[in-house]
Amino acid sequence: SVMRIDTISIFPEYFAPLHLSLIGKAIDHGLLEVSSHDLREFTHDRHRSVDDTPYGGGAGMVMKPEPWGEALDSILEQLPSPRRRPVLVVPTPSGRPFTQHAAAELAGAEHLVFACGRYEGIDHRVLDWADEHFELHELSLGDYVLNGGEVAALAMIEAIVRLVPGVIGNPDSLVEESYSASTRGMLEYPVYTKPSQWRGLEVPGVLLSGDHGAVDAWRALRSREITAARRPDLLDQESPDRP
Numbered sequence: 001s002v003m004r005i006d007t008i009s010i011f012p013e014y015f016a017p018l019h020l021s022l023i024g025k026a027i028d029h030g031l032l033e034v035s036s037h038d039l040r041e042f043t044h045d046r047h048r049s050v051d052d053t054p055y056g057g058g059a060g061m062v063m064k065p066e067p068w069g070e071a072l073d074s075i076l077e078q079l080p081s082p083r084r085r086p087v088l089v090v091p092t093p094s095g096r097p098f099t100q101h102a103a104a105e106l107a108g109a110e111h112l113v114f115a116c117g118r119y120e121g122i123d124h125r126v127l128d129w130a131d132e133h134f135e136l137h138e139l140s141l142g143d144y145v146l147n148g149g150e151v152a153a154l155a156m157i158e159a160i161v162r163l164v165p166g167v168i169g170n171p172d173s174l175v176e177e178s179y180s181a182s183t184r185g186m187l188e189y190p191v192y193t194k195p196s197q198w199r200g201l202e203v204p205g206v207l208l209s210g211d212h213g214a215v216d217a218w219r220a221l222r223s224r225e226i227t228a229a230r231r232p233d234l235l236d237q238e239s240p241d242r243p
């Protein structure tokens with residue numbers, strides 16, 4: 001079944017890259033439909049204004065509710081009825097962490113809408129209203145500050161779409177991945193390919209040995225060393241069933 005993704009932003013051109021590479025192929029193969037909407041199409045004043053000063057004072061500007069309401073109405077009107085409520089993802093610094101688990105959860109949706117804010121954010125009444133008409137997810141990409149939601153939406157879309165069956169060519173390549181159950185939440189081992197000698201640097205001998213047991217052991221050891229060094233928090237998840 002075709003997954004549909006709509007993005008709404010004052011910078012719709014941020015989403016042009018989605019039509020490249022694997023996601024572009026999925027669109028070509030009719031597995032995915034992606035539409036980017038310009039929020040300013042839903043303004044009616046001469047200056048096509050989308051922001052205003054914040055109630056309560058404070059620096060910066062806040063995005064006005066009316067254009068967002070009209071943009072979201074337009075998405076809802078285009079739904080073939082009767083449809084399950086579409087999912088609305090709003091990237092925000094104050095959101096629930098976007099994790100591989102969240103990506104997997106969202107990969108099952110038929111229709112994803114991304115509302116990408118700018119300035120100091122979107123008038124909160126938009127989220128309150130949207131909560132009644134969408135399955136609303138306020139999500140944060142990570143603990144750093146971006147200038148808007150577009151970059152976060154691009155990352156989330158890539159993480160979600162690659163989990164949709166058929167979108168990524170080789171499903172095996174999804175199995176051994178960081179943050180997924182199969183690597184038991186550990187970071188990946190280092191990878192190598194030909195030539196076996198490069199600028200005086202060699203490939204670890206065990207990988208050339210053809211001894212798959214030894215290769216798996218070496219990889220597990222390297223994963224654990226790397227995880228302990230860079231992400232000790234992932235090791236804390238040690239549970240009794242994990243040797």
Ligand SMILES: N#Cc1c(-c2ccc3ccn(Cc4ccc(CN5CCCC5)cc4)c3c2)n[nH]c1N
Nearest residue numbers: 091092117118140141142144145146147148149152
């Ligand atoms: N996902 C994600 C994100 C975002 C993100 C996502 C969406 C928008 C829309 C606007 N901005 C800019 C901005 C920046 C700082 C603040 C802080 N507040 C302002 C007043 C009191 C504190 C509010 C907005 C956004 C940032 N940043 N980092 C992530 N992981």
